[in-house]
Amino acid sequence: MNSDKNRNMAIEAENVYKSFGEPFSFKRILKLPWELALRLFGNYKKKSVLKDLSFKVERGSVVGFLGPNGAGKSTSLKVMLNLIRKDAGECHILGFNTEYDYDKSLKSTGALVELPVFYEFMTGFDNLLITANVFKHITREAIDLSLRRVGLFDHKDKKVSQYSTGMRQKLYVAKILLMKPKVIILDEPTSGMDPKGQAEMRDIIKSLAGEGDITVLVSSHLLYEIEQVADYVVIIKDGVVVTYGRVADLLETEHELYDLEVAPEKISECGSLLSGMDYIIGVENTLRGNVPYLSLKIKKDAAARVPKDLVASNIDIYNFMRQKRSLEEYFLEVTDGAATGQAK
Amino acid sequence: MFDLVRYEVFKMRRLKKVYFCAFAINFFPLMILFVLTVLFFKGMLYGWVGISQQMFQDEFGQGIMGSIVVMLSFFSWASWFFQTIIAGELISKEFENKSIKLMLLMPFRRLTIYMAKLVSTMLFFAFNMLIYLSLTAVIGVALDRIFGLNVFQLIDYPLLGKLCNAYFVVNVSYISLVFLISIFAKSSETTMAFSIFATFALKAIDSVIMLFGKLNIIPIELSNFLNKYAYLKSCEIINTEKLLEVMKTNDYTKLPISFDMLGVNILYSLLFLMTGYLIFKRKEEKG
Numbered sequence: 328m329n330s331d332k333n334r335n336m337a338i339e340a341e342n343v344y345k346s347f348g349e350p351f352s353f354k355r356i357l358k359l360p361w362e363l364a365l366r367l368f369g370n371y372k373k374k375s376v377l378k379d380l381s382f383k384v385e386r387g388s389v390v391g392f393l394g395p396n397g398a399g400k401s402t403s404l405k406v407m408l409n410l411i412r413k414d415a416g417e418c419h420i421l422g423f424n425t426e427y428d429y430d431k432s433l434k435s436t437g438a439l440v441e442l443p444v445f446y447e448f449m450t451g452f453d454n455l456l457i458t459a460n461v462f463k464h465i466t467r468e469a470i471d472l473s474l475r476r477v478g479l480f481d482h483k484d485k486k487v488s489q490y491s492t493g494m495r496q497k498l499y500v501a502k503i504l505l506m507k508p509k510v511i512i513l514d515e516p517t518s519g520m521d522p523k524g525q526a527e528m529r530d531i532i533k534s535l536a537g538e539g540d541i542t543v544l545v546s547s548h549l550l551y552e553i554e555q556v557a558d559y560v561v562i563i564k565d566g567v568v569v570t571y572g573r574v575a576d577l578l579e580t581e582h583e584l585y586d587l588e589v590a591p592e593k594i595s596e597c598g599s600l601l602s603g604m605d606y607i608i609g610v611e612n613t614l615r616g617n618v619p620y621l622s623l624k625i626k627k628d629a630a631a632r633v634p635k636d637l638v639a640s641n642i643d644i645y646n647f648m649r650q651k652r653s654l655e656e657y658f659l660e661v662t663d664g665a666a667t668g669q670a671k
Numbered sequence: 672m673f674d675l676v677r678y679e680v681f682k683m684r685r686l687k688k689v690y691f692c693a694f695a696i697n698f699f700p701l702m703i704l705f706v707l708t709v710l711f712f713k714g715m716l717y718g719w720v721g722i723s724q725q726m727f728q729d730e731f732g733q734g735i736m737g738s739i740v741v742m743l744s745f746f747s748w749a750s751w752f753f754q755t756i757i758a759g760e761l762i763s764k765e766f767e768n769k770s771i772k773l774m775l776l777m778p779f780r781r782l783t784i785y786m787a788k789l790v791s792t793m794l795f796f797a798f799n800m801l802i803y804l805s806l807t808a809v810i811g812v813a814l815d816r817i818f819g820l821n822v823f824q825l826i827d828y829p830l831l832g833k834l835c836n837a838y839f840v841v842n843v844s845y846i847s848l849v850f851l852i853s854i855f856a857k858s859s860e861t862t863m864a865f866s867i868f869a870t871f872a873l874k875a876i877d878s879v880i881m882l883f884g885k886l887n888i889i890p891i892e893l894s895n896f897l898n899k900y901a902y903l904k905s906c907e908i909i910n911t912e913k914l915l916e917v918m919k920t921n922d923y924t925k926l927p928i929s930f931d932m933l934g935v936n937i938l939y940s941l942l943f944l945m946t947g948y949l950i951f952k953r954k955e956e957k958g
Contacts, residue, residue, distance in 0.1 A: 410775055412953075434778035444769045449685050460678040461777055 336419070337510050337542035338384040338407065343416030345377040345399075345406055345566075376402045377566040380416070384544055384559070386509075389536040391553035391574070391654075392546040394563040395662050400546045401441055403563065404514050408438050420510055437503030438512040442519075443495045445487040451498050452483040455505060465505050473501040478527065492519030500531060511535060513545045517552065525552065532556045554654040562661055570661050578652050582608050583630055588620040588646035589637070597621060597642050606632055620646070675779055675787035676794070679761065683791060688760060688859070692753035696799045700746045701806050746803055747838045750796055751845040755866040757795055758849040759859025761788045766954070767857050781952045789850060789944070796842050837933065844936045847943035848902075854950050877901045900935050 376399045384390050394400045405411045407418045409429040418425040423432035445454045452470060459465040474480040477497040482490070490498065496516060503511055516532070517525040533556050535541050547553055553560060554574060562570040570577065589597050594612070598621055601607050606629035611622040625633065630649070637644055683689045765771040774784050849866050856862040877898060884894020 408776060410772065430778045430780050430783075432778075433776060436776075438776050440772070440776075444772055446682060446685070446770055446773075447768070448687070449682075453685060457678060457681050460681055461674045461779075 335386055336383050337386040337388075337421060338390075338512075338544055339382075339417075339419040340403065340407060341381050341417045343377050343380040343403070343406055343418060344375070344414040345402055345411070346375045346414055375566060377406065377413070380563065380566060380568060382561045382568050382571050384542060384561075386542050387540050388558045389532065389543045389545070389556055391557035391560040392544055392563075393548075393550065393553060393560055393658060394546075398563045399566040400563065401514055402566075404438070404440050404512055404544075404546060408433070408436070408440065408512065410440065435509040436512065437506045437508035437510070438514075439496075439499050439503065439516060440512070440514045442492070443499035445490075445495065445498065447488040448486065450484050450486055451479060451490065451494075454487055454498065455502055458502060458505065462506055464507070469505060470501075473505045474498075476504065477501045477531065493521060493524045496520060496528070497524070500528070504531075504535075509540060509542065511541060511543045511545075513543065513547075515547055516545060517547060517549060525549070529556055550653070550655040550658055560654070562658060564662050574654065577657055578654065580652060583625050583627060584650040584652070585623045585625055585630060585633070586615075586620055586646065586648050586650055587623055587633070587644070588618065589642055589644060591619055593642050594619050594621065596640075597637065600636070600640055600642070601633070604632070604636065622650075672779075672783050672787055672790070675774075675777075675783055676790050678774075679787050679791035680794065682761075683757070683795065686760060688756055689795070692756055693795075693799055693802070696746065696749050696753050697803050697806060700749055700803070701810065746800070747841060750799060750842060751849075752863075752867075754792060754796060754842075754846060755849045755853075755863040756859050757792055758788075758846060758853045759856065759862030761792065762850065762853040762951075763856040763862045764859050766854075782948060785850075785948050785951050789846065792846050792850075793839075793843060796846070797839065800839070840933060840936060840940075844902075844940040844943070847940045847947065851943045851947040851950075854947055854954065873902050902939050 380399070380403055392400055392404070402411070406413045407420065407425060409418075409425045409432075413426075420432040420436055423429075425432045445451075446457070449457070451474070455465075455470045455473065456467070459470075471480060471483075474483050477500055479494060479497055479501060482494065487495065487498070496519065500513075500516065513532070517528050520528060529552055532543060532545060535543055536556065536558075543556075545553065545557065557574055559573055560570070560577065561568055587597070587601075598610050598612060601621070601623065602610050606626045607623060608626060609624035613620055613622045623633070634644055634647060762771075765774075775781075777784075779787075848869065849862065852865045852869060853859075853862040856865055880889070880894050880897045880901070883889045884891045884898070
């Protein structure tokens, strides 16, 4: 039900569990006859993929959905879209239960899960035109406009079987744009795309985010991209949410990092001076190329005191620049250095 | 659901196999109808196979109506054979290449998607039947004008409607079985192969039950009961023996449509469709 409680939430997952057994096959059963008995009597061991997955996404936000290989990202998205059944828990899109009201929940949802699929025997244009049978507001002009927006207008009469992976991704995004959804779920939207295509896709996601009430949940292994477009991130590991929050807040630290470059002959004097200051947490000598510089860990809001103290001590500053913590660094911290990527 | 049926029809219109199947369903029975009618009526085959015009009329009835009845039956089987390809394309192949995801991500219930596929396949059958009957009429006129066979007037149109209706119901049961098979099969070709196999297997089961009854392995009453309500038997909603009698007398108003068989046939259709739907509903999109 679309309750008042859920009115401000675009996507909700509550205590979702999902496990997979080995796929059933007669060949396998012949090899392992006891498996049949185990399957029949319900004592068959399954691999848990999602364990108590819970998170909420506010309407109108752009959320990055991150996790290492095999963390359960694609499975989570499939469960949310009711493409696969979950063992337990509840998922809601725009307040509608995706299991019992999935026709309502999918009414305003555009989703790309894993690689985009199309009817290969049709042209790109026809693959979009076919959706006009269901979504009445779609016109031929709107299709042309959408194809122009993703840069596929010149290829619209080619069969989809002749499209590259990147072109398919763009065509799928064109299809989603046509549907005018309120929630967009994108699983690895830039996979198989060249850098230009990735930048274009990033721009499209950014422009979608600017179109009012649209919520975008995007799973990607390109953390830089997520950092560029997302307001929030959800990081999952081994089927559990390990972090959820606003990107700016997550990257915020108790101290600030700065790089300081001074005259090479003054670098040790500068290091000793700053080490004695109460607002300095740590000083480290480092090299950038052949240029020595100091890496400073400074207490919050105390950075302005560094130039003052150095000038007072007659030390010339060549460069003093704040170093922001990247999403990648944060991701590696919370996932213990696990690699990102699509689940196998 | 109407929107989804239109969606499916759009897809079928872009599929080359659909045109091939439509051509095959209509062309082959019509060619046989045309050639046989002309050859037999002109007695051209008399010298070849020893069948006279009189013998043909005794066997198939006088006029084109007899031929239409026979050929409608042939058409029904041709439709069944080629519609397995369509069902395979709409279900098996979509699961195989994952394009089913396009429909599963639309705001429709699984039942609506399943029914839309069924309805569009039935529309394909109805469309073919319409073409077939229209072409038959054209051939009837051609026979009259070219060969002087004034047989077209013998067609009893209300009876023809009754026949088409009966074959339509039988076709629903064929398609429901094929749909059930196509949910398991991985390609349209496998669907066709398994559908043919299933038909022969069901026929074999019928024969085995009859044989067991005759050999007293199972009670003859049970054998008769099972045989009467066997799937393939229920598809014979027009009693063949009585049909031949009717053809001899040329009184088609007494065409023996077996309504109890029609009932059994509808029950089989429902059983296949419900089983197929339950599996379709639980079939997960494989990652």
